[in-house]
Amino acid sequence: MKRLWVTGYRSYEINVFGDKDPKIKVIKYALKNALQAKLDDDELDWVITGGALGVEQWAAETALTLRNQQVHVAMMTPYADYAKNWNEAHQAHFLQLQQAVDFAAATSNHPYQSPVQLRNYENFMLAHTEGALLVYDPDHPGKSKYDYELVQQAAEKGDYQLELLDFYDLQEAAEELAEQANDNF
Numbered sequence: 001m002k003r004l005w006v007t008g009y010r011s012y013e014i015n016v017f018g019d020k021d022p023k024i025k026v027i028k029y030a031l032k033n034a035l036q037a038k039l040d041d042d043e044l045d046w047v048i049t050g051g052a053l054g055v056e057q058w059a060a061e062t063a064l065t066l067r068n069q070q071v072h073v074a075m076m077t078p079y080a081d082y083a084k085n086w087n088e089a090h091q092a093h094f095l096q097l098q099q100a101v102d103f104a105a106a107t108s109n110h111p112y113q114s115p116v117q118l119r120n121y122e123n124f125m126l127a128h129t130e131g132a133l134l135v136y137d138p139d140h141p142g143k144s145k146y147d148y149e150l151v152q153q154a155a156e157k158g159d160y161q162l163e164l165l166d167f168y169d170l171q172e173a174a175e176e177l178a179e180q181a182n183d184n185f
Contacts, residue, residue, distance in 0.1 A: 008055030008135030
């Protein structure tokens, strides 16, 4: 797999309402470990994610820290003016990320018109990647449920890879971070 779709929970779905929330550090740590493992196995050239607040933006930020290992980062959105209705701080962060990645575009050149744009976006992401990494727990559904179901169907056909970072994985990552912090004391 050379192109990986990374998605998952929106920040509000996991009760993250500020940039200083410790959950962000844990999620980024888990994402970095998963991406690093793929880089170490020479299985990753592109991290392709969306621009949604939460896992997608954290994935883009994390992948950007791995650029020195020849990974490229793309940020795709399902329609034009994606962040238009967000507050100023979120819009500014979105634009900053969009400028920092190697490639950014929307799968539709029109502002939001219908759920068809979201389905087209999912199909685009599926068609342009060989696998997906989701920070998602099927026992705790969120908006990524639709992405998960689509990816799961592709994986069952055998032509697509699915990797989940669920709440158990995130708990392990939190424990590893805590151990590292204790070791540094």
